[in-house]
Amino acid sequence: MKHLFLALLGVWIGFAASAQTGYRINPGDVLAVEVVEDASLNREVLVLPDGSFNFPFAGTVQARGLTVEQVQSAVTQGISSNFAAPPNVFVTVRQVQPAAPRATGGGRPASPRTIEIYFLGEVNNIGPADIPPGTTLLQALSRAGGFTNFAALRRIQLRRTDPATGAQYVSEIDYRAISNGARLSTDITLYDGDVILVPERRLFE
Incomplete structure (x- = not known):
């Protein structure tokens, strides 16, 4: 039953990830990280301005410029020593950092209200x-x-x-x-x- 669950989950994640293939992670993005073998590790993480995020057991993970698949691999490597076998890690982009506001006609950005x-x-x-x-x-x-x-x-x-x-x-x-x-x-x-x-x-x- 567990193997069937993992297979079905992998198919579902595959459909979700297909829409994100080729996307490169940027600071400000919010990523959802799921570890099948330990649900207590599942969480959303924010990519900091320096391009990194923190994850239990893995510490600081550099994500700027990486694809979702590369981030999955980095997290898996970072936490593998805490599991008997390499864990199944899935990463999806939950929120993309919006583009910076454009300059006004005078060439300067409008004064921020927030x-x-x-x-x-x-x-x-x-x-x-x-x-x-x-x-x-x-x-x-x-x-x-x-x-x-x-x-x-x-x-x-x-x-x-x-x-x-x-x-x-x-x-x-x-x-x-x-x-x-x-x-x-x-x-x-x-x-x-x-x-x-x-x-x-x-x-x-």
């Missing part, structure tokens, strides 16, 4: 989100749709890339302490391209 940030990790609304300029980190978290049961609320990260140098800066907050009444010295104002990462809890955390 900025785009990204939610990644153990939140219910993973992916890009449009927010008003001036929105703070805590305000933005209210748009994440809540946290999963695996969220490490003491280690929520804000990742920001300097467009001039490419350097990445990481700030970390203890959201659990704040929700229990602790004060945050400074509520960080978000900028376009910021990534809010809610990591997965470690064992006994």
Whole structure:
């Protein structure tokens, strides 16, 4: 029965993947990753501005410029050591990063009424989100749709890339302490391209 299920699932995924054949992954894309042998690993992941995403056991997976099939292979290789036999991994593109807005007649892009940030990790609304300029980190978290049961609320990260140098800066907050009444010295104002990462809890955390 299990072999029949895997065969049928492979056929279904094949039809879904056929429409994505040749597509190259870009930053901002949302990918659905399914591991047949361990459903707890199934999740949607956001491709970060540097072209990578994080996946349990596999760590950081580079996806920019790869096809869906190549990403499947990379994830499979990354997690295979945790299984007795190579697992069956399926990747589909759930959401494609929209193209950047075109310039106005004067040659400059229109002033943005919103900025785009990204939610990644153990939140219910993973992916890009449009927010008003001036929105703070805590305000933005209210748009994440809540946290999963695996969220490490003491280690929520804000990742920001300097467009001039490419350097990445990481700030970390203890959201659990704040929700229990602790004060945050400074509520960080978000900028376009910021990534809010809610990591997965470690064992006994």
